[in-house]
Amino acid sequence: MGTCRRSSPRSGQDRRYARDGGRGGVPRSSLCNRESSTCLPTDRPSRSGSLARARREALRLALPRPIGRRPGPVNTETIDLGHRTPQAEEVVRPTRATRDVVVRIEQVEKRFPVRRSWKDLVRHPLRREWHEVLRSVSIDVHRGExxxxxxxxxxxxxxxxxxxxTLVAPDAGRIEVAGYDLxxxxxxxxxxxxxxxxxxxxxxxxxxxxxxxxxxxxxxxxxxxxxxxxxxxxxxxxxxxxxxxxxxxxxxxxxxxxxxxxxxxxxxxxxxxxxxxxxxxxxxxxxxxxxxxxxxxxxxxxxxxxxxxxxxxxxxxxxxxxxxxxxxxxxxxxxxxxxxSKARQSRYRIVVPRVQEHHAVQLLQAEGGVAFSRRNDVGSEWRSLEGNLPAGTEQAGQITRLLVGRGIDVGEVRRIDPSLADILERLVAEGAAA
Incomplete structure (x- = not known):
C-alpha cells in the first residue's frame, strides 16, 4: 500500500528529535521515501529542518541569556547597584591627606560645539567649531570655607x-569632592x-x-x-x-x-x-x-x-x-x-573748568599717558575727571603741575579708594592682557 513501517518502534530520543525538528538528540537514521515506499538511510538533515534550526539559533542569539544558564564571570566594576558594600566603601573613602581639601579642581577644561546655520552646514558640512567654556581651571576649596x-x-x-x-562631564582635567573622583x-x-x-x-x-x-x-x-x-x-x-x-x-x-x-x-x-x-x-x-x-x-x-x-x-x-x-x-x-593689592593702580578725581575739559583730557592722555573719563558735573561751570594713576601720589602731583603749566585751572585733585567693582574690572583687564 505504499506505506513505510520501521522495523523497531521509535525511541524516546527519536521522538524528541522529530518533535524539535532536528535540534539536539541523535541524528536521524533514516528518511521515508514515499515514492519508493522504502526507508533510505542518510546522515543529511532535511532542508526544512535546517531552516528551522537557523531561525531558532538567530532567535536565541537575539534574546538575552536566561538567568541560570551557564553563568559567566560578572564584571562588578561596571555594575552600579545603587548601594555599596562595606568593603567598597573602605576602598573609596578619602584619605587623611585629602580631608582638608574638600573640593579639588585640577586643569579642568570644557568646550561645547557652536551652533551653525543651515547655510553654513551646507557649505561646510565637515567643519566643526567649538566654544571653550573652561580653560585649565585649578581650584582647591578647604573644608568649612x-x-x-x-x-x-x-x-x-x-x-x-x-x-x-555631576551634570556635565569635563573634557579634560580632574575633579574630586570629599575624596571621591568624578x-x-x-x-x-x-x-x-x-x-x-x-x-x-x-x-x-x-x-x-x-x-x-x-x-x-x-x-x-x-x-x-x-x-x-x-x-x-x-x-x-x-x-x-x-x-x-x-x-x-x-x-x-x-x-x-x-x-x-x-x-x-x-x-x-x-x-x-x-x-x-x-x-x-x-x-x-x-x-x-x-x-x-x-x-x-x-x-x-x-x-x-x-x-x-x-x-x-x-x-x-x-x-x-x-x-x-x-x-x-x-x-x-x-x-x-x-x-x-593686585589692583595697584590708584584712582584719582580731578576737577577742571567745563570750558577746559576737552583740552585737559587730550593733554592728560598725550603727555601724562593717563586716560581720564568724563564724569558728573560739579556745579554749572566745573567738570570732574576720573582716571587711574599707576605711580600713586607722586604722579598725581606731576599731572597737576602739567595742567597748571598749560594754563588749565585745577579745582581739586583727590584720591578715590577703588570700589570692589573697580578691583574686579582691573583684575579681569590684567587677566585678559596676560
Whole structure:
C-alpha cells in the first residue's frame, strides 16, 4: 500500500528529535521515501529542518541569556547597584591627606560645539567649531570655607558648578569632592554635594513648607522616624518654623530662598553650591540672606559653601577666598586683601573748568599717558575727571603741575579708594592682557 513501517518502534530520543525538528538528540537514521515506499538511510538533515534550526539559533542569539544558564564571570566594576558594600566603601573613602581639601579642581577644561546655520552646514558640512567654556581651571576649596567664584556673565561659573554637581562631564582635567573622583564615583559625590539654584522650580508652591520638605525627605531616603525631627531642625535653622504650614507660593523671595536652603540641608551635605542666590532679592532681603548664609549655614552647620556670583560686593563681603574667572580662564585667586593689592593702580578725581575739559583730557592722555573719563558735573561751570594713576601720589602731583603749566585751572585733585567693582574690572583687564 505504499506505506513505510520501521522495523523497531521509535525511541524516546527519536521522538524528541522529530518533535524539535532536528535540534539536539541523535541524528536521524533514516528518511521515508514515499515514492519508493522504502526507508533510505542518510546522515543529511532535511532542508526544512535546517531552516528551522537557523531561525531558532538567530532567535536565541537575539534574546538575552536566561538567568541560570551557564553563568559567566560578572564584571562588578561596571555594575552600579545603587548601594555599596562595606568593603567598597573602605576602598573609596578619602584619605587623611585629602580631608582638608574638600573640593579639588585640577586643569579642568570644557568646550561645547557652536551652533551653525543651515547655510553654513551646507557649505561646510565637515567643519566643526567649538566654544571653550573652561580653560585649565585649578581650584582647591578647604573644608568649612566660604569660597566664591566671581566673574562677569559668561565667565564659566555655572558650567563649573554643573561639572561639580555631576551634570556635565569635563573634557579634560580632574575633579574630586570629599575624596571621591568624578570619573569613577559620581554617585558618591551626589550624596555629599547639593546645588541650590536661584528661582529653581523644584518646590511645589501649592504645598506648605513642611509638606515640601516631607517629599524631599522621602527622596533622600530618610527613615520615617527621623523625618519629623530633621524637618523641624532645618526649619528652625532657616527661620521658617512659624511659616511651616503656609503654602510656599505665598512666601516672599527671601523666604523661598531659605526654603531651598532648608531642602538642601535636609540631606546633610558636606558641600553646598549656591549659584547667584540673591539674584531676585531686593537689597534688604539680600543683605539678610547673606548674613544668614555666613552665620547659620557656614558658622553653625559647618557646611563648605561655594558661591557663584557676578556681584563684587557680595563676593568680597561673604567669602573667605575668591577665584576670579573671565571667559573660562582663572585670572586671580586669593583673599579679598590679596586681590585688592593686585589692583595697584590708584584712582584719582580731578576737577577742571567745563570750558577746559576737552583740552585737559587730550593733554592728560598725550603727555601724562593717563586716560581720564568724563564724569558728573560739579556745579554749572566745573567738570570732574576720573582716571587711574599707576605711580600713586607722586604722579598725581606731576599731572597737576602739567595742567597748571598749560594754563588749565585745577579745582581739586583727590584720591578715590577703588570700589570692589573697580578691583574686579582691573583684575579681569590684567587677566585678559596676560
Amino acid at each position: 566660604f569660597f566664591g567664584l566671581l566673574g562677569p556673565n559668561g565667565a564659566g561659573k555655572t558650567t563649573l558648578f554643573k561639572a561639580l554637581a 570619573r569613577t564615583d559620581a554617585r558618591s559625590i551626589r550624596r555629599v554635594l547639593c546645588p541650590v539654584i536661584a528661582d529653581e522650580r523644584s518646590l511645589n508652591w501649592r504645598l506648605s513648607a513642611r509638606e515640601n520638605l516631607r517629599v524631599f525627605a522621602g527622596l533622600y531616603r530618610l527613615e520615617a522616624r527621623e523625618r519629623t525631627h530633621e524637618i523641624g531642625r532645618v526649619l528652625e535653622v532657616v527661620g521658617l518654623e512659624e511659616a511651616a504650614e503656609r503654602p510656599a507660593g505665598q512666601f516672599s523671595s527671601g523666604m523661598k530662598q531659605r526654603l531651598l536652603i532648608a531642602r538642601a540641608l535636609l540631606a546633610r551635605p558636606e558641600v553646598l553650591l549656591l549659584d547667584e542666590p540673591t539674584r531676585s532679592l531686593d537689597p534688604v532681603s539680600a543683605r539678610d540672606f547673606r548674613r544668614f548664609l555666613r552665620d547659620e549655614v557656614v558658622g553653625q552647620q559647618g557646611c563648605t559653601v561655594l558661591l557663584a556670583t557676578h556681584s563684587a560686593d557680595e563676593a568680597f563681603g561673604l567669602c573667605d577666598r575668591l577665584a576670579v574667572l573671565d571667559r573660562g580662564r582663572l585670572v586671580a585667586q586669593g583673599t579679598a586683601a590679596d586681590l585688592a
